Amino acid sequence: MIRIFNQKLSKTVLSALIVAGLFLPAARSHAQESFQSTIREIANRIGTLLMLRKNSELSPEEKLRQEITARKEAVRKIFDLTELEQSDLLSRLSGLENLNEQQEKMRTALTELVKENSNGLKEIRNRLDKADTLDDIKQLAADFKDWRTFVYNPKTEKVVAFTFVFQGKNILSVTDERLERVKNDLAEYQNSLKESDKEAEGLLAKAGTEIREAHELNGQARNIILIALNNSLFPFKNARINEKELARDIYDSKSFTEKSMQHIRKAYSIFLELGKITRSE
């Protein structure tokens, strides 16, 4: 009875994982599309604003009215985009798995930081609803820009670098499993491989090297971002945070993670090549 239940449970869990595996990338690409369409809408509003500036046919009153509307809509779209990004950042953080105690502590601290943005966003929304004059809108846009520059963007950069490095690590564990399976399959098939024996072995070694390099780069990226974030999120008493150094570390970490992922892609193209060889034997 228990065995049947376990089998059913395993099937349910497996189905859930497959469904999640299929839909998670779709959800991410959907978020990406929402970002892009909102950016396009912002660009359209700015385009309208530029055209109005050059328009000499409208009366000064009508021009002012349309200008206020265009500026207000542009700020509202930027606000919508910021909210979309905010929820994406939180979902990136909550989606991380297999974190150790210290990393979990960082995730919690970063989540709190992102959630704090809600206060600033709430204030901007209130002001946006009330802004009726050109000066109100201009001032709101200037304050919104400052808030994004000094509050929102630095937090976003930290979260993106932190989640990116762990997404890279998760991808690497899938790649490691795949490499093991390929090795086992090739070992079983070894006797049937003749002329291409050496070629297959060479390709397998090459894939192994790519994956090793991917691990090394991901490890470097992880070390850099964890040390940098640890110093930034939990500084020693009176220790000053060097913002320039932090920005450089974030940049380096993202760059190493990206390179690591490129090596993983290369490893998979080698696997595909290996598949072709074994099939043509």
Next chain:
Amino acid sequence: MEQTFTRLKNIRPSAEFQARSKMLILSSAQNQPRPFTLADLLPEMMQSSFAFGLSALMIFMMVGGISLFNRKFVSPAVLSALDANSLNNEIEKMDIQIQIAQVRYYENSAKKVEVALNETSGDALGDTDAQLRSLLNDSNL
């Protein structure tokens, strides 16, 4: 009826038929048993070897055939770790490109939003035109 049976029971071949039949039987060739020689064994051996060889050949062909069949049809399934569909699915699920694109998105969007807010706040800088064109023409991040 009984008389008929009694009459049939008493039927006998004629003496002439008996003599002729006896002569025919006695004049036919007689097979004499003789000792077993190598010459007798050789065809037997030849027959066994042929059967043995034929069996060996058939076994060889079967094994070779299975191996060939395996290479042509079974090997892709056996090497499931190298199955192209499964590999491509895995690459898609890992969505490396999406991950990278999203990281680049955040880098680019911050710059574009800053340009848009500069324009909206009315304090556009002198060199904003180029950045604005970039925002208006390249809104794909």
